[in-house]
Amino acid sequence: MGKILMGPKTWIYPMPTLLVGANVDGKPNFMAVAWGGIANAEPPMISVAIRVSRYTHKGISQNLTFSVNIPSVDLIRETDYCGSTSGAEVNKVEACQLSVFYGKLGSAPLIEQCPINLECKVVHTLELGSHSLFVGRIEETHISESCLTDGKLDVNKIKPLIYMGEPGRQYQALGEVLGKAFRIGLELKAKE
């Protein structure tokens, strides 16, 4: 199997599809972000990369808080709209009919229609060039009751939007369950 060199590319697959929220000049705004991931376990932290010119960047800088909302597949149009427009020009909350609420931090807007919402407080900001990498401590997690089974989060009920980035740039659904982590690899371990 041959390999081709492509130069430096921002190509990892899959990516999540996150709606990052911030109050900008006191009003809630959301943008779609695929460039984010968990950064630490104890204490829980998450990082999101936001282009410096974005309206949401202004809001995170103003409050040093942000939210991460996980949309499910039925919010595909609203999510893509939030990734294709700027809050400097349109009111995304109205256009998408998002039900916004606030939690513990008071300044990080959360979307009721999203099954999972994280409230985050900025603890580090790295200026990397085109983007700022905001590292936020996760202060609270809100889960929709409809995603619980026997009082526990059921990952099979989340139905997240998966982003397959450049050059295809498409949203996909989850497919079949292939195996349990920390278990399916034991088949190789047995052969050691």
Next chain:
Amino acid sequence: MGKILMGPKTWIYPMPTLLVGANVDGKPNFMAVAWGGIANAEPPMISVAIRVSRYTHKGISQNLTFSVNIPSVDLIRETDYCGSTSGAEVNKVEACQLSVFYGKLGSAPLIEQCPINLECKVVHTLELGSHSLFVGRIEETHISESCLTDGKLDVNKIKPLIYMGEPGRQYQALGEVLGKAFRIGLELKAKE
């Protein structure tokens, strides 16, 4: 729709399944990492969160280089094995029969069987508590020829492993294509 508070949780969905590689004491080692994401566009950068006690952490610290390899679904057992064992105890390259090669950086081991390989040079390290967040500049991207269509990367040929984390901890395949990014949201834009 009611919401339940769960306290601070590292819950985002989906996550990628990455094999992060480093030379440790001069020998290639790989671990499975779900906590990583693109961090910057210009220049291209990626961040990965690695628990300080990990063998791979030692290797990244020694060379200040690492690799990110994207396994496809047929590598599920090998990938989970690399996430369930330590290079301090087993030779993962041998146990998983990985074909290792080196690129531009010379010290970041790459896996031939993975359709995409990124070579990264550490430019920032944030000590966040349990984990170090390594931010690497992506210096080169290697693509398997089998993932090209007309000379361009075809995201439909990658077949990445998706990780759905706590509390389910399962690997899933990609499902159906739901829509094009920066296009499907235009249906809402038209209504503005």
